[in-house]
Amino acid sequence: MRITVTVDGVTYSDEVEPRMLLVQYLRERLGKVGTVVGCDTSNCGACTVHLDGHSVKSCSVLAVQADGCEVTTIEGLARDGQLHPVQQAFHDNHALQCGFCTPGMIMQAIDLLADNPEPTEDAVRQGLEGNLCRCTGYQNIVRAVRDAAERMRPGAGPEVERVSEGATAHAVGGGE
Amino acid sequence: MTATIEPELGRPRRRKEDARLITGRTRWTDNIALPGLLHMAVLRSPLAHAKISRLDAEAARSMPGVIAVLTGTDLAEQQGSLPCAWPITPDMASPQHPALAVDEVRFAGEPVALVVARSAAEARDAVEAIDVDYEDLPVVLDMEAALADGSPLVHQDLGTNRCATWVFDSGEAGTGEDVDRVIAEARERGDVVLERRFRQQRLIPAFMEPRSVVVDPTGEQITMWSATQVPHILRLMLAMTLGVPEQKIRVIAPDVGGGFGGKLQVTPEEVLTFLAARRIGRPVKWTESRSESMVSAHHGRDQIQRLTLAARRDGTLLGLKVDLLADMGAYLGLVTPGIPILGAFMFNAIYKLPAYRFSCTNVFTNKTWTDAYRGAGRPEATYAIERMMDELAAELGKDPLEVREQNWIKHEEFPYTTVAGLTYDSGNYEAATEEAKRLFDYQALRREQAERRERGDAVQLGIGVSTYTEMCGLAPSRVLGSLSYGAGGWEHAAIRMLATGKVEVITGSSPHGQGHETAWSQIIADKLGVPFEDVEVIHGDTQSAHKGMDTYGSRSLSVGGVAAAMAADRVIEKASKIAAHLLECSEDDLEFTAGRFAVRGTDRGTAIQEVALAAFAAHDLPEGVEPSLDAEVTFDPENFSFPHGTHLCAAEVDTETGRVRIRSYVCVDDVGKVVNPLIVEGQVHGGLAQGIAQALYEEAVFDEMGTLTTATLADYLVPSAADLPTFTTARTETPATTNPLGVKGVGEAGTIASTPAVVNAVVDAVRHLGVNDVDMPCTPMRVWHAIHRGAGAAPTEMATGAEAGGGLGSIDGGDQ
Numbered sequence A: 001m002r003i004t005v006t007v008d009g010v011t012y013s014d015e016v017e018p019r020m021l022l023v024q025y026l027r028e029r030l031g032k033v034g035t036v037v038g039c040d041t042s043n044c045g046a047c048t049v050h051l052d053g054h055s056v057k058s059c060s061v062l063a064v065q066a067d068g069c070e071v072t073t074i075e076g077l078a079r080d081g082q083l084h085p086v087q088q089a090f091h092d093n094h095a096l097q098c099g100f101c102t103p104g105m106i107m108q109a110i111d112l113l114a115d116n117p118e119p120t121e122d123a124v125r126q127g128l129e130g131n132l133c134r135c136t137g138y139q140n141i142v143r144a145v146r147d148a149a150e151r152m153r154p155g156a157g158p159e160v161e162r163v164s165e166g167a168t169a170h171a172v173g174g175g176e
Numbered sequence B: 001m002t003a004t005i006e007p008e009l010g011r012p013r014r015r016k017e018d019a020r021l022i023t024g025r026t027r028w029t030d031n032i033a034l035p036g037l038l039h040m041a042v043l044r045s046p047l048a049h050a051k052i053s054r055l056d057a058e059a060a061r062s063m064p065g066v067i068a069v070l071t072g073t074d075l076a077e078q079q080g081s082l083p084c085a086w087p088i089t090p091d092m093a094s095p096q097h098p099a100l101a102v103d104e105v106r107f108a109g110e111p112v113a114l115v116v117a118r119s120a121a122e123a124r125d126a127v128e129a130i131d132v133d134y135e136d137l138p139v140v141l142d143m144e145a146a147l148a149d150g151s152p153l154v155h156q157d158l159g160t161n162r163c164a165t166w167v168f169d170s171g172e173a174g175t176g177e178d179v180d181r182v183i184a185e186a187r188e189r190g191d192v193v194l195e196r197r198f199r200q201q202r203l204i205p206a207f208m209e210p211r212s213v214v215v216d217p218t219g220e221q222i223t224m225w226s227a228t229q230v231p232h233i234l235r236l237m238l239a240m241t242l243g244v245p246e247q248k249i250r251v252i253a254p255d256v257g258g259g260f261g262g263k264l265q266v267t268p269e270e271v272l273t274f275l276a277a278r279r280i281g282r283p284v285k286w287t288e289s290r291s292e293s294m295v296s297a298h299h300g301r302d303q304i305q306r307l308t309l310a311a312r313r314d315g316t317l318l319g320l321k322v323d324l325l326a327d328m329g330a331y332l333g334l335v336t337p338g339i340p341i342l343g344a345f346m347f348n349a350i351y352k353l354p355a356y357r358f359s360c361t362n363v364f365t366n367k368t369w370t371d372a373y374r375g376a377g378r379p380e381a382t383y384a385i386e387r388m389m390d391e392l393a394a395e396l397g398k399d400p401l402e403v404r405e406q407n408w409i410k411h412e413e414f415p416y417t418t419v420a421g422l423t424y425d426s427g428n429y430e431a432a433t434e435e436a437k438r439l440f441d442y443q444a445l446r447r448e449q450a451e452r453r454e455r456g457d458a459v460q461l462g463i464g465v466s467t468y469t470e471m472c473g474l475a476p477s478r479v480l481g482s483l484s485y486g487a488g489g490w491e492h493a494a495i496r497m498l499a500t501g502k503v504e505v506i507t508g509s510s511p512h513g514q515g516h517e518t519a520w521s522q523i524i525a526d527k528l529g530v531p532f533e534d535v536e537v538i539h540g541d542t543q544s545a546h547k548g549m550d551t552y553g554s555r556s557l558s559v560g561g562v563a564a565a566m567a568a569d570r571v572i573e574k575a576s577k578i579a580a581h582l583l584e585c586s587e588d589d590l591e592f593t594a595g596r597f598a599v600r601g602t603d604r605g606t607a608i609q610e611v612a613l614a615a616f617a618a619h620d621l622p623e624g625v626e627p628s629l630d631a632e633v634t635f636d637p638e639n640f641s642f643p644h645g646t647h648l649c650a651a652e653v654d655t656e657t658g659r660v661r662i663r664s665y666v667c668v669d670d671v672g673k674v675v676n677p678l679i680v681e682g683q684v685h686g687g688l689a690q691g692i693a694q695a696l697y698e699e700a701v702f703d704e705m706g707t708l709t710t711a712t713l714a715d716y717l718v719p720s721a722a723d724l725p726t727f728t729t730a731r732t733e734t735p736a737t738t739n740p741l742g743v744k745g746v747g748e749a750g751t752i753a754s755t756p757a758v759v760n761a762v763v764d765a766v767r768h769l770g771v772n773d774v775d776m777p778c779t780p781m782r783v784w785h786a787i788h789r790g791a792g793a794a795p796t797e798m799a800t801g802a803e804a805g806g807g808l809g810s811i812d813g814g815d816q
Helices: A022-029 A085-092 A102-115 A121-127 A139-151 B120-128 B143-147 B179-189 B231-242 B268-280 B290-296 B336-345 B378-396 B400-407 B429-440 B442-455 B477-482 B516-528 B556-583 B608-617 B677-696 B749-769 B780-789
Strands: A002-007 A010-015 A048-051 A054-057 A070-072 B038-044 B050-056 B066-071 B111-117 B131-136 B162-169 B192-203 B212-216 B222-226 B249-252 B284-287 B300-311 B317-329 B355-364 B459-469 B491-497 B503-507 B535-538 B590-593 B596-599 B605-607 B631-635 B644-654 B660-670 B727-731
Touching: A010 A022, A022 A048, A048 A102, A054 A102, A085 A102, A085 A139, A102 A121, A102 A139, A121 A139, A139 B677, B038 B120, B038 B268, B038 B290, B050 B111, B066 B120, B066 B268, B111 B120, B111 B268, B143 B317, B143 B355, B162 B336, B179 B192, B179 B300, B179 B317, B179 B355, B192 B378, B212 B268, B222 B231, B222 B268, B231 B249, B231 B268, B268 B284, B300 B378, B317 B336, B317 B378, B336 B355, B336 B378, B378 B400, B378 B459, B378 B749, B400 B429, B400 B459, B429 B442, B429 B459, B429 B644, B429 B660, B429 B727, B442 B459, B442 B749, B459 B749, B491 B556, B491 B608, B503 B516, B503 B556, B516 B535, B516 B556, B556 B590, B556 B596, B556 B605, B556 B608, B556 B631, B596 B608, B605 B608, B644 B749, B660 B677, B660 B749, B677 B727, B677 B749, B749 B780
Parallel strands: A002 A070, B038 B284, B222 B249, B317 B355, B503 B535, B660 B727
Antiparallel strands: A002 A010, A048 A054, A048 A070, B038 B111, B050 B131, B066 B111, B162 B355, B192 B300, B212 B222, B212 B284, B300 B317, B459 B644, B491 B503, B491 B631, B590 B596, B596 B605, B644 B660
């Protein structure tokens, strides 16, 4: 089947097998290997991306279901060399160790903050329940998400949490 | 000139590693794509024990995109036997361990055949088309039953399910008295003699990145990328197992997504990918699914522990006898038999114990083989002794901290040689405990506990204590040798001073989330007085980091980091000669601070970067001095290091539902000197999470046929953020005296300490209801049963919550 998908600001048109998962399409066809696969039962959340602005586990979406949609991955978050505030907060709060869960965790955290810009600690913990991390014990992840919420308050640039619109996102900067 | 640079050691540097990890610029093994890359998939046995009576791969061979289908028979001549580097006794029963089963399978998940195809999907499709007939053989799952006369055998040719029995006896070793005599005398006198049986359930390391291997056979060297903790050991073992010249193999561990001991292995799939790629002559990749990982990557723990503790009525310890059964599973992996033996030195823990005997029998069963998992032998030991100390306190009607303090080694008694024969170099258990009690508000919680008991509240409060130590920094080669381990425990580091004054540090330690790039940069920046940003840390590739012993056993900093610091000292020594020459002074007149050689009492001096350039140009060097500042060190410490600490857990137990909620958790750890407090704190958090998970959530459960029923992350309960509390962490600092950095290691501390703290809290909450033990994981069902059955409730495993999805808080969705 032919699909047309915009991923991190670039539009692609491809023939895909009906059974191909969105995450396989991202990794194997587009080389978007920043999004990873951690399980085969949609429990770990490592593959979380945004589909039309909302977080989805890309192992639970068929590529064909993304036809006509806009996808944002971890690789499309930083803009013009500037990290997204959630990325920056993960770095500043030492919210990652091996980093394998980090892309999914960051994408889920952004979605959580879009729904609830000032989450309590408990709300963050509940909101990240579908994303597993084996390294950090979550404490610094929770801290990072709340820190990011502070940074994204009005005046700190609220538009940064809306990645679905006009997210050209061509620059994947490092930059500390 | 005064140095104004902030000291690097002890500074909470944000990590260098993060930049690529938070932007998706990662190099996981599964991300690697090479021209002509093929994909491998593995067919696994669905049965725990069976003969392979027929295997028909014809249909699979003719499927589209299939390049090769290989069976055990095809590879029998080349695959050798997967290595076990730790024959713990000379008479250890050691089975053949084929990468692909040839005619018999011995656990469900064992590889039976492989397919190499153009795409991963085609390879998996073809695996489905392989037709195998199995002839059932009797399945052996229970360790005690496996040792009984007439038990069916896992390995017919060994004639026994007993792998080995390893004994340490303080009477025989001369490190203490004869424990049997001590216990007998204690009984005669009417002292306290406590006997307990504890179960260390089987766990799954469950690193987040599934294992992956890529092998490129097209170069002069065969290159393997693998999601491994041990690229150097892997290269050596591939060479020895497959008879390939070592210099013809290059192993690269790129970004590795966690390991926790689970990637300390030489896996069947690494061997199979290597053999398949070499045979076909094209690069081949294998990446496991999570389900494959759960059934076939090695498991951890799994012991039955029987303990006898003797003490005087005043609480003074007299002797401890430990009898273990340790489940090897079906085969021996890289260090499988040695894992429980690592606990032999830790059951005596921080206590002054006059008599001690440890005996461990390793047993084969038809289950996934076990091997290292975070803590490896030491969490099991710490759990048992810390549970026993609480039992002793309960027996005597004393506060558990008081009984511990009465018996622990006082800070002024270090160095202290224990009844197990180790010498603890330093520690201060009093200080850590005092701080933990303060942060926890111990007395207030005890008061609340008493009030709730008096009121008969439905939700009872329990306080759990764990005062642990651990031996880490797995090193002293002579000690490892005395334990029959197959290799040494040194670590290598090298420093390259570049012409521009920048620095490359090469380490043989192989990180997979620990933050070596940041910590090593801090160590070297501190030593050489160069900017943190000017240091590049190179690791994980046997070509660039050519020598190493890799990362496990909390050894990276205390062995590898120390090696790097020592290499920096050598660089300074070499630079000093050249600096003296350039400054036309005697070396004795030079002092080196903050990256600058200064002539004492003058304003003359030169920066180390300038010396590096002078060494590179080599135009004007002193006689006999080589034009290089580069240096390398292979460091073998004289002793282990011994972090310690005090962990306190307050748990609320709902007596009506059995539900456990951790209300507060305080830990004060002493890991010696700290290079980066941010990284240390992160290691403690993660360790706590895994230790708490053992206490409350995780268990690998097999059904009566030997099928793993917890083979997905829906069934094997790795806790989520919603299942864990916020931890209060703090540190005391007693420098190690056995290495120049004073560091002790922190990777396993949280895991080792937390499990008994939590279970002690659970038992403490309901002890007045007649409970003196709850099997792990303390699921609501198990806790409820213990309360309602009363005394000594150690319910049988199958009946009480040992099932998939047994007790995770988040699984029933509610806010806690």
